[in-house]
Amino acid sequence: MATTSVTKPKSEFPRGVVAGIGIAIGYFPAALTFGLLAKSTGLTFLEAVLMSSFVFAGAAQYMALNLIALGTGALEIIFTTFIVNIRHLLMSASVSEKLEHDHPIKKAICAFGITDEVFAVTTTQERKVTTSFVLGVGVIAYGSWVLHSALGFLVGSALPQTIQESMAIALYAMFIALLMPSLKKHRKVVSLAISAAMFNTLFVFFLPSGWSIIAATILSSLLIELVEKKEES
Amino acid sequence: MSMSMFWLIMGMAIVTYIPRMLPLVTLNANRIPPKLQAILRNVPYAALGALIFPGILTVNEDIWFGIIGGLTAIIIAYFGANLIFVVIGAIIVLSFYSFFI
Numbered sequence A: 001m002a003t004t005s006v007t008k009p010k011s012e013f014p015r016g017v018v019a020g021i022g023i024a025i026g027y028f029p030a031a032l033t034f035g036l037l038a039k040s041t042g043l044t045f046l047e048a049v050l051m052s053s054f055v056f057a058g059a060a061q062y063m064a065l066n067l068i069a070l071g072t073g074a075l076e077i078i079f080t081t082f083i084v085n086i087r088h089l090l091m092s093a094s095v096s097e098k099l100e101h102d103h104p105i106k107k108a109i110c111a112f113g114i115t116d117e118v119f120a121v122t123t124t125q126e127r128k129v130t131t132s133f134v135l136g137v138g139v140i141a142y143g144s145w146v147l148h149s150a151l152g153f154l155v156g157s158a159l160p161q162t163i164q165e166s167m168a169i170a171l172y173a174m175f176i177a178l179l180m181p182s183l184k185k186h187r188k189v190v191s192l193a194i195s196a197a198m199f200n201t202l203f204v205f206f207l208p209s210g211w212s213i214i215a216a217t218i219l220s221s222l223l224i225e226l227v228e229k230k231e232e233s
Numbered sequence B: 001m002s003m004s005m006f007w008l009i010m011g012m013a014i015v016t017y018i019p020r021m022l023p024l025v026t027l028n029a030n031r032i033p034p035k036l037q038a039i040l041r042n043v044p045y046a047a048l049g050a051l052i053f054p055g056i057l058t059v060n061e062d063i064w065f066g067i068i069g070g071l072t073a074i075i076i077a078y079f080g081a082n083l084i085f086v087v088i089g090a091i092i093v094l095s096f097y098s099f100f101i
Helices: A012-019 A021-041 A045-054 A058-069 A074-085 A087-098 A104-111 A116-123 A131-158 A161-167 A170-185 A187-203 A209-232 B003-026 B034-052 B063-078 B083-100
Strands: none
Touching: A012 A021, A012 A131, A021 A045, A021 A058, A021 A116, A021 A131, A021 A161, A021 A170, A021 B083, A045 A058, A045 A131, A045 B003, A058 A074, A058 B003, A074 A087, A074 A209, A074 B003, A087 A116, A087 A209, A087 B003, A087 B034, A104 A131, A104 B003, A116 A131, A116 A170, A116 B034, A161 B083, A170 A187, A170 B034, A170 B063, A170 B083, A187 A209, A187 B034, A209 B034, B063 B083
């Protein structure tokens, strides 16, 4: 991964928006489904849109709907949300390593948008990124998430099932597309991705998925670093 | 909207935002020890591996759905196509697949 810093051109925000289009497409079916499920769970339109606007975390929102349907208490739901989203500590740390220095307030603002997908697009860029770029990626992802949550609540069930089903692949296709250029260039990336995939496959048997992703990511990042060091010396 | 739902959403928002914000605001890339920097640079690729697999197998009840969609994406991406074409290509191939199944 190149870490050379370049002087930032003015078009950083629009560049981020363009880089985030894949996320916007991928969020379409996921947000639509959320809106639809929120309605069937008994949330009002305002509640569903507010949850997408303030929380902006797919897996946690689905889980919250499940727990609301089961009649779980608010504190338990909030705690579960925290557990599910704690993986973003690691992702955000990795983004900060990639981010050019900027005012903490600007960093705090673009931090709101760091979902799994925004993290993936941001950290696989060839060069260092600016807060404007991260904000651009976040804004288009967020817009798609909130807008399509609302749409899902209103008309979700009217969409043909086959389209919704086929679009569920979008985010995975995007992850693959993000991985491929580095995969072709660096042997290390192949070992990182494959070992993490294998650890995750193993860990999901006994860990909740959020923790499984953290454990697999940390273990693989550490292990491959150690192995590479040994080969060098 | 009920007050309890409002506070639930606010609580969820706070515990989601804090893990995303803390490392970004408190860590300064120049002050992270080099060893930790190297590990953090590995994180994106490892995380992508974990985010893709085994989740991709469960996008649909039909396991072939994820396999065919994933292979399509791998092939299109391998030839260096733009991200959008990879995403749309996988969707189109799966639409054909589910149309004929």
